[in-house]
Amino acid sequence: MVTIQHLNLTLINGYLEVLDIGVLQQMLDLYVQQSQLYLTGIDEAITQTDQKLWQEHCHKMKGSAASAGLLQVYDKLVAIEKSAEEWSVKEKHANALRLVNQQAIDAFKEWLSGQ
Structure with a gap:
């Protein structure tokens, strides 16, 4: 299961104890939006060195x-x-970060769908 390796399930299950599943979905949606801004900023940093x-x-x-x-x-x-x-190495790190970020988002979505 890909979810286990990407997610801090102790933290997320703790959230679920006090928050509605809809709030967790909103949290993920906000993270997705913010992470895109951060990744854009990282790309900008590379461009500007x-x-x-x-x-x-x-x-x-x-x-x-x-x-x-x-x-x-x-x-x-x-x-x-x-x-x-x-x-040039940082650019490779940014590409790897983009990949692991998408995998983690997908894992979170998979976890949410199982709740």
Whole structure:
């Protein structure tokens, strides 16, 4: 099951104890919107070769991913946020982040549909 590896089920099940499933869906929808903004900002940082902008958008997305219980997205951001690697490497990190982010969103949707 892909869900287990992507999601912090302890956190999400804790949310479910106090929040309606509809609120969790809204939380995911908000995360999807915000993560797209962060990914756009990360792309902008790469284009401008701006380390401060890179760290800022990675940091914000990391917090959002943690709040949404998206473990692998959070872990990837922890690994790359303060990266001092070449911009071509950072671009590869951004592409990998985009992929793991979509997988995590899909896993969350799958989990929601099973509730």
